[in-house]
Amino acid sequence: GEDVEQSLFLSVREGDSSVINCTYTDSSSTYLYWYKQEPGAGLQLLTYIFSNMDMKQDQRLTVLLNKKDKHLSLRIADTQTGDSAIYFCAESPLTTGANNLFFGTGTRLTVIP
Amino acid sequence: DAGVTQSPTHLIKTRGQQVTLRCSPKSGHDTVSWYQQALGQGPQFIFQYYEEEERQRGNFPDRFSGHQFPNYSSELNVNALLLGDSALYLCASSRDRVETQYFGPGTRLLVL
Numbered sequence: 114g115e116d117v118e119q120s121l122f123l124s125v126r127e128g129d130s131s132v133i134n135c136t137y138t139d140s141s142s143t144y145l146y147w148y149k150q151e152p153g154a155g156l157q158l159l160t161y162i163f164s165n166m167d168m169k170q171d172q173r174l175t176v177l178l179n180k181k182d183k184h185l186s187l188r189i190a191d192t193q194t195g196d197s198a199i200y201f202c203a204e205s206p207l208t209t210g211a212n213n214l215f216f217g218t219g220t221r222l223t224v225i226p
Numbered sequence: 227d228a229g230v231t232q233s234p235t236h237l238i239k240t241r242g243q244q245v246t247l248r249c250s251p252k253s254g255h256d257t258v259s260w261y262q263q264a265l266g267q268g269p270q271f272i273f274q275y276y277e278e279e280e281r282q283r284g285n286f287p288d289r290f291s292g293h294q295f296p297n298y299s300s301e302l303n304v305n306a307l308l309l310g311d312s313a314l315y316l317c318a319s320s321r322d323r324v325e326t327q328y329f330g331p332g333t334r335l336l337v338l
Contacts, residue, residue: 156329201268213282218270
């Protein structure tokens with residue numbers, strides 16, 4: 114079955130880069146996503162990568178995908194206090210026939226001023 | 227362009243009661259998915275509706291049911307509430323099965 118794993122916590126200093134890692138199990142996943150959740154709020158789509166890509170950059174965000182190792186990472190450059198939130202990695206496996214998402218438990222990013 | 231909206235924002239119920247949650251998808255979207263997010267966990271897929279039919283279902287009991295209306299809005303119904311049903315219920319919409327899902331703010335349900 115689908116299993117997405119993330120480390121639970123990450124602390125960085127303001128201005129540094131943050132790297133959040135994720136491993137997934139379903140090699141049929143077509144898209145892999147990063148969502149951000151602030152306290153008491155829903156999920157905000159940050160970025161996504163198609164499984165035939167290695168890297169995607171979007172302003173301060175860089176996504177790296179190692180399909181062989183089923184490893185996904187999100188790098189946030191020049192991390193700001195407003196980036197403090199929980200970050201979820203999610204996969205969308207082809208085998209389900211639909212675009213439903215399987216999420217990790219989330220990584221809580223704390224940015225220290 | 228309105229995003230995904232959900233109502234109510236918060237709800238308190240007692241064990242054994244029934245609850246209905248509502249979702250309006252983002253403009254142009256025809257597919258609605260529901261997720262349950264327990265405290266400290268990632269969201270878990272409940273089911274997905276497309277063309278007023280349940281297309282996919284996650285590992286949730288029959289107490290969880292839904293409906294999609296011709297205008298693509300959707301309802302999630304939970305019968306015989308248990309304490310363990312306390313969670314944030316998230317609705318997400320997309321354009322059919324191949325598009326990225328966008329989430330609403332959620333409904334926080336507390337079962338006492």
